[in-house]
Amino acid sequence: MQTVRHSEQTLKTALISKNPALVSQYEKLDAGEQRLMNEAFQPASDLFGPITLHSQSDWITSHPEDPQDFEQFFSNPYRRTPSPEKHSIYIQSIGSLGNTRIISEEYIKWLKGYCEAFFYGLSVKLLKPVPVSATRCSFRVNDHTQNLQIHAGVGIFSFARYGSDFYSSHYEGKVKKKPQKTSSDYSIFDNYYVPEITGILLLRSCKGSNHLEEADRRPLNLCPICLRKLQCAVGFNIVERYKALVRWIDDESAATPGVTPKHSREDNVNLPKPIDAFKEWKEWIIKCLAVLQK
Secondary structure, eight states, X not given: OEEEOOOHHHHHXXXXXXXXXXXXXXXXXXXXXXXXXXXXXXXXXXXXXXXXXXXTTSHHHHSOOOOOOHHHHHHOTTOOOOOSSSOEEEEEEESOSSSSXXXXXXXXXXXXXXXXXXXXXXXXXXXXXXXXXXXXXXXXXXXXXXXXXXXXSSOXXXXXXXXXXXTSTTOTTBOSSOOOOOTTOOOSSOSSOOOHHHHHTTOOOSOOOSSHHHHHHSOSSOOHHHHHHHHHHHOOOHHHXXXXXXXXXXXXXXXXXXXXXXXXXXXXXXXXXXXXXXXXXXXXHHHXXXXXXX
8 A cells, every 4th residue: 555645845836836827826716715725735634635555556556647737737738618609518328327228317317417516617418328339439449458449539438347247358348359459549548547527628637546446445526736727627616516516415316307207117216316425525525615614
């Protein structure tokens, strides 16, 4: 087990920068927002702590990379910023997430609500589910697992890797004969991990995970540096964002108000939202709100 620690000065520079213009920008933030983000370099902070690596298979160990501080993110000439014309996240479900249609629909509704709160200020729109064949996308082969993957040029997240047989030799998506690589081939494992949506905003997150066990260990919250990047990209008020996340956790129903879904008899299943799974995260958010609203 290894703990990744940085000095107070390193963290302060990564968050605030030494660039006078970015320092001035930081100082113009709400006093509560500065108070929360300053927890990044407080050794005794119970809100933000160092990253702990549990094995050689964890993402940071397996895929070493240079970190991205706020100045590097802000100065990227290709950085994308939402605009009045382009401020929507589209979720396209490809294939089924469960044994019945209603299970898939409920999962996606939960995901939609989560994205609306996490990327507070952006609208999230669901597109009609389609089978893989309807995407007309090309495919690539993962060099590590030899499994087929959709090669679409947009952010794709696969739930298939959370299946118990995904890494087994019996997985149906595994390629039996390794193809010849060409110059256009590339691995799913990029030189750094970016969650699919934040990656589109060119926000390099410190929250990479290489496998399900590591993903389960990682907290859902962003560190102050990543939080400042996302706030800069999207433009939300941090208090309002945290309140939206609490509402999403507390809301046991994922259904859209005023809409009664049409389900067949065989789709009539009980799929309660697992709100207890977010209990610790909610308690953490409430602590953050206390700091923000002091």
